[in-house]
Amino acid sequence: MQDPYLLLGMSPSATDDEIHQAYLEGVRRYPPDKDAQRFQALHRAYETIKTPKRRLQYALFDTELPTPDALFERLCPSDNRGRVPVELFTAVLRAGASKENNTENEQRE
C-alpha cells in the first residue's frame, strides 16, 4: 500500500478533520468515474489513518518504505502543467535523431 500520508498530502501530526478534508479534496479531484485506481488508493489511505487509533496502529506496525516516486510526489507535489521552451523541443529532437539508427536496426532485425 502506498504511504497514506503521502497520498493525502498530510503530515503524521495532522488532525482527524484535516485528514478528512484532504480526503474529500482528493475525491473531488479524482472521482471514481474519472480515476478509479487513484480513488481506491485515496480511500484506502483515508481508512488507514482516519482516527487517532488507526494512526497509532499504522505508526506502530507499518514497515513499508516509500518508493522513490512517492517521495518525489511529496517533494514536488505540483499538479500544474508547464510549457516546454523551444530549446527543449529541439534538444529532444536532436537526441532522437541520433537514436533513430538504433530503432531502425532493431526493427530490421
Add this chain to the structure above:
Amino acid sequence: MSRKRKRGRKRPPHENKKHTPLSLDALQDRAQAELRAGRFRTAIASFKELLKQEQRPAWVTALGEAYSGRAKGLADKGLFKEAIVLWENRAAACQQPLVHPFYFRLLFAAGRVEQAVALFRDQKGYLEAQGWLAELRVQFAAQALAGYTAAIQGLPPDESVVTDYPAAVAALRAYADGDDTTLETMLKRIPFRSPYRDFRQIFKALVTFDNAPASAVRLLEHIPPKSPFACLADAVMAATQSGAALFQSLRAHDKETCHFVTVLRGWSEPKQFSLLQELMQLGEKSAPERLMRFLLRNAGALGEDYVKGIAMKLLIPYPEGRRSYSKSFAELTPFDLYRIAALAEEHDEEPDLFRLYDLWMEAVGELDKMGAGQGTDDGLRTALILRHVAEECLSFDPLQDEAMEALERSLKYDPDDLPTYLRLIAHYRLAGAANEARRVLKQALTRYPEDIEILTAAVETAVAGQAFKKAAGYARRILEIDPINSKVRGILLESHLSHAGKQIKRRKLELATKEIEQAAQWARGEQATGHIELMRGLLALADGDADAARCHFDRGDERLGGGLVGRFYLLLAAARAEQPMAKILKQAKLSSLSETAEHASVVELVRVINESPDDELETLKAIMEHFATPLRQAVKLPFSETESELICEMLRRLDQAKLRVSYARAALKRWSGHPVFTYHLVDATYDSSFEPLSSKDRMQLQTAYERAREEGDMRSAHRIGELLDRRNPFLPPHRLSPPIPEDNAFGPEFSDLVDVLGIDKVIELIMKSGDAAEVSALEKELGSEGLRLLLETMLRGGTPEDLGGILGGTEGLPSQEGPKPKRSAGRKRPQNKETHPDQFDLF
C-alpha cells in the same frame, strides 16, 4: 601471393595462425558463416579475399550486406562518420546505390546537412521512383525543427518541407509562449499531407494534455514509431503517467526527454530536476543506506516528522542506520528498540514466536514504565500491541493462553474495542470455557447493550450452555432491533430441535414436545417448518403413533423439497435423536430411495451435504451409507463437468472411495484425461492402502499434473503433485508452493508410517516402490546395506549432512530441495533467550 605485412596492422583472427591457404569453397563457407553470425568486419575481409580470386555476383551482393551490417553497427555506437565511410565503400565496391534513407539519416546524425540537401535535390527523381520521398521529407522537417535550418535552405522553395516550415515554427513558439489562439491558427495552416503532420498531431495532444490526458494519449498513439517525431511523442506520453509508472518510463529515457517531461509536469525548477535524477538513481528497491542518506538530507523539504517515521522504519532492515538516526533526531528509547527488534523478528523468514512474544511484551513493559494508562496515547499503544501479539500468536498452540491473556489485558487499556470482546467470547465458547465466555460477555453487554453482534454472541453462548430462556431473551432483543435477522432465528431453531432430539432419545416426550413448540416460535418459511415436522414425526413414532408420524414425515418431506434431500433431512433428524436410521426410514414409508435418484435430486443432495459443517462429518458419513444404492444407480446420469466434480468432492469428504471411483471413471469417459477426475480416480483407487502407485497410474497422474499446470488449474496440480509425492517419495517433489514443514526427508506421512509399521517394514515398502530405476541406481552406488542405511537415516529425520556422509556428497537429496525444517508446534521454549534491547543481534 606474398606481400609484406604492415607493422601495426590488425590481422583478422583467421589470419593469425600459420596455415595452408583455404580452398575457395572453404573460404566461401567461412565468409558466409561470418556474415550469418553478424561478424561483419571479418566477413568483409573474407568476401574481399574471395572476390580477388573470382568476381562472382553472389559474393558481391554478400560483401554489400556485410558493409551494410558493419555501417549499421558503427551507427549504433554513434560512430556516424565511420558508418558513412563504410556505406560509401559499399556503394563503390559493390555497385550498389549510395542514396538510401539510411544514408540520409547518417548524414543528418553526422551534421552533414548541406550534403544531405544537395543529395536530395540531385536525386529527387530516383528517391521518388523508390517511394522514399515522403519519408525523407519528414526527416528534413524534423531536422529543420531541431534547429538545423540548413535542412530547408537549399531545398526548392516549393517543397512542402519549406512551405509549411513557417507555420510549424510559429506554432512551436506560440505554444512555448502560452498563446493558444495563435497555436491553433498555425496548426490549421499545416496541411494533412504535410511532412509536419506528426508534429501537428503532437501539438494537438499537448493542448489537450492539461485537461484530458487520456485524449492526449489517444492522439499520440497515432504517431508511427519510425517517425523522426516519435521521440517527442514518447516524451509527452511519459508525462501523462504518474507514480511508479512515470518513474519507470523516465528511467528508460535520455536526460533531454526527462527534462522535457519534468518541465511539462510543472517541475521546472533546476532543484526539482536534480531531485528527480537522484531519486531515479535510488531504484525501485532502494538500498537502505542510500535511502537513509536521501531522507536525512531532505528532511526539511519532506517534513521532520515524516522523515523521522520513515527513518525509524528503515532501521528494521538496516539496523546499522541507528547512529545516523540518533544523530539527526534523538537516541532511540528502549520502547522503540524493542518495537523495532520485534518487527525485525516478524520479518524474519522463520520468526521465532517465543522471542517475538517476549520482545513485544518488553515493549509493553516499557510503555507501562512511561505511565501508559486508559485514555492515554501510550495506553492505546499498549492495547494495540497486545492485540497485535495475540494475532501473531493465536495460530501457535504453545502461545494460545498468552494470546488470550494479551487480548484480555488489552481491554484494560482500551475497553472500547468490540472485535476484541467478540474474539474472546468466541474463543472461550469454542474452548468450552463457559464461565470465561459469560464473564467477558457480561463486560461487553454493559458496554454495548444494543449491539447485534454482541447480542448474537450472547445467544450463542446461552445456547451452548443450554440456557434457552436466556437465549430467547437475547434473541427477542435482537429481533426488536432487527426484525428480519434470520441468523438468530436459525440458531434458536437449531438448538431447540437438537434438544428435542435428545429428549426423545431419553424418552422424555413431554419435554421434547415443549422443545419442538419453542422451536416452532422461531420457525419462518418452508424449510424451518419442514424440520419441525420431521421432529414431530420422530416424537410421534416414539409415542407409538405410526400414522401421525407418517403424516408429519410426509409434510416435512414435502416442505424440504422431497427426493433425496427430504430423506437426508429425515435421517439427519433421526441421527440427532439417536434413533436407528434404517428403522425410521422404513417406518416413514416414503417412496424407495432408488426411485428418487433423479438428476436434480442428486445435485440438490450434493449441494446440501457439501454445505454441511465439518462438525457433523461423522453423522454425514453414517447417513451416506443409506444413499449408496441410489447414488450407484445415478452414476449413469448425464451430470455436467462441474456437477461431477462436486459429487466426487462430496464422496472424497465422506470416504466413499468405491463410489468415487465409479463417478470419476464415468466422468473420464466423457472428459478424457481431465486432471480433476484423474486425481479422484487414482486417489480413490488407492484410498487408504500403502501400495505404491503402479507405473500406469503414475504416468496417468504425471500427465494430469502437467495438464493441470498448463491449464492454470493450480488446485488440481497441487493435489496431484501431493499425491505423487506421497506415493512416490523417490521422485523429485511436485511443489507449487512452499512445502509443508517436514519431520524427516520423506515427509510427515512416512513419519506416521514408521510409527505404525516399524522402520523395517517401511524400508521394505520403499524398496519395492514404483520408481525401481532410482532405487536400483542408488543400490548400485551404495550397495544394499548402504541403501538401507540411507533410507533409515532419511526416515529418522537425518540432516542433509548425515545423508551426505552416506552418499559422500549431498547432491540431489530430497531434503535439500525444501527449505530448512521449521520448528515443530510443540517445541520447548528456548532457555537462554536474551531480550535486552542493547544485546539484540540487530544492534
